[in-house]
Amino acid sequence: MTEASDTLHTPPQRVIPFSPPDITQAEIDEVVDTLRSGWITTGPKTKELERQLASFAHAARVACLSSATSALECALRALGIGPGDEVITSAYTYTASCSPICHVGATPILVDVAPGSYEMDYAKLEQAITPKTRAVIPVDIAGRLCDYSVLSQVVDSLAPSFIPHNERQEALGRIALVADGAHALGATRNGRHAGEIADMTTFSFHAVKNFTTAEGGALAWRRGLFDDEELYRDVMLMSLHGQTKDALSKTRAGAWEYDIAFPGWKCNMTDIQAALGLAQLRRYPEMLARRRAIVHAYQKGLADLPLSILSHYENADHSDASDCDDAVARACEEGLSSSGHLFLVRMPGKSPQFRNALIERLGQAGVASNVHYKPLPLLSAYQSLGFHACDYPCAIAQFENEITLPLHTKLTDEDVAYVISAFHAAWDDLESKGIS
Numbered sequence: 001m002t003e004a005s006d007t008l009h010t011p012p013q014r015v016i017p018f019s020p021p022d023i024t025q026a027e028i029d030e031v032v033d034t035l036r037s038g039w040i041t042t043g044p045k046t047k048e049l050e051r052q053l054a055s056f057a058h059a060a061r062v063a064c065l066s067s068a069t070s071a072l073e074c075a076l077r078a079l080g081i082g083p084g085d086e087v088i089t090s091a092y093t094y095t096a097s098c099s100p101i102c103h104v105g106a107t108p109i110l111v112d113v114a115p116g117s118y119e120m121d122y123a124k125l126e127q128a129i130t131p132k133t134r135a136v137i138p139v140d141i142a143g144r145l146c147d148y149s150v151l152s153q154v155v156d157s158l159a160p161s162f163i164p165h166n167e168r169q170e171a172l173g174r175i176a177l178v179a180d181g182a183h184a185l186g187a188t189r190n191g192r193h194a195g196e197i198a199d200m201t202t203f204s205f206h207a208v209k210n211f212t213t214a215e216g217g218a219l220a221w222r223r224g225l226f227d228d229e230e231l232y233r234d235v236m237l238m239s240l241h242g243q244t245k246d247a248l249s250k251t252r253a254g255a256w257e258y259d260i261a262f263p264g265w266k267c268n269m270t271d272i273q274a275a276l277g278l279a280q281l282r283r284y285p286e287m288l289a290r291r292r293a294i295v296h297a298y299q300k301g302l303a304d305l306p307l308s309i310l311s312h313y314e315n316a317d318h319s320d321a322s323d324c325d326d327a328v329a330r331a332c333e334e335g336l337s338s339s340g341h342l343f344l345v346r347m348p349g350k351s352p353q354f355r356n357a358l359i360e361r362l363g364q365a366g367v368a369s370n371v372h373y374k375p376l377p378l379l380s381a382y383q384s385l386g387f388h389a390c391d392y393p394c395a396i397a398q399f400e401n402e403i404t405l406p407l408h409t410k411l412t413d414e415d416v417a418y419v420i421s422a423f424h425a426a427w428d429d430l431e432s433k434g435i436s
């Protein structure tokens, strides 16, 4: 083919990144304001973001930290979980749902997903619980909240045999539900928000997440459970050396004196990060609505292919609600509304080779795609801890033909149409070559 005919028949190439940050003048102005203010580390903007996030997530309190990973570690430490304890999470997740269990010295227990699902198999979860189990970490993959009513039933039913090791565990009276809500800020289930459902919820504000502070995260907990002031103070101490006064309070005239309560960690959020968050939060409802529109466009555009697409918006009767307008969206509150973080597509019957070739073809067309997730038992770290892929057949089956398409608020309608046509072209090309 000559160069001229090539350009004639190829649609203009676009470059579609997987998940670029959506930063506008509002974020830039807020960061510049912080830089000019003379206060750049944890201070007034971090405290303001905590208040606004708690209100947004309907949580008792929110503690902003350096990442969701550190938030999860603080959650486990605040619950007094450590050596000799077991904590259960899903085999189908990113390592950061599990590594904090190792960091506090507890033993991670991985549970397979239910067949055809990205959520833990709740029957297998029940079997995995032992007298040593202190917490379960469900993962709200793609921003779709897990079934917390079933999860609560499981931990409630075992409450009579739960022996608390400290005051917070006693206040709970059962195994703790600590949601990995890294993807889930703004998600709801039956009208309740991520942040008010599980006992504790961690959010990630990493650069690729829906809502970003470049790096950052938060720990939220639900109302009426803990001594909120005391828990907040403990998390702040953990995040800043165990120092009894943070940098801001120490700068107030005559207030130099401080103590170190214990040798703590260092995982506080800075005001520069919080400035990004404050601007992002003002835009966030609009960003969530845009994600919903893109999910709907993808679903429509790919409906003719034999795919299994994770549903993000469901009415109470489980029908698709992705095309709800605002009025209907409120009615949808009696159902499920995710944060639209990841567009997970499975290709039933297709091999990992097909999936990988599809990713490559999309890449040649300028479309970045991804795989979420390589189950933990396939990773060296977890194999060294004694986990074997053969014990997690459903997670492996989910993973083998999964592909994640770009879903973010920098995508234009034309970009979305381009991804859909590139997907069709790649699919047809592979099928015509007899690859399956």
Ligand SMILES: *Cc1c(COP(=O)(O)O)cnc(C)c1O
Residues within 6 Å of the ligand: 066, 067, 068, 069, 070, 093, 094, 096, 097, 139, 180, 182, 183, 203, 204, 205, 206, 216, 217
């Ligand atoms: C991103 C992510 C995390 C970790 O978030 P950080 O803020 O980078 O620590 C945890 N769990 C899941 C499922 C994630 O995708």
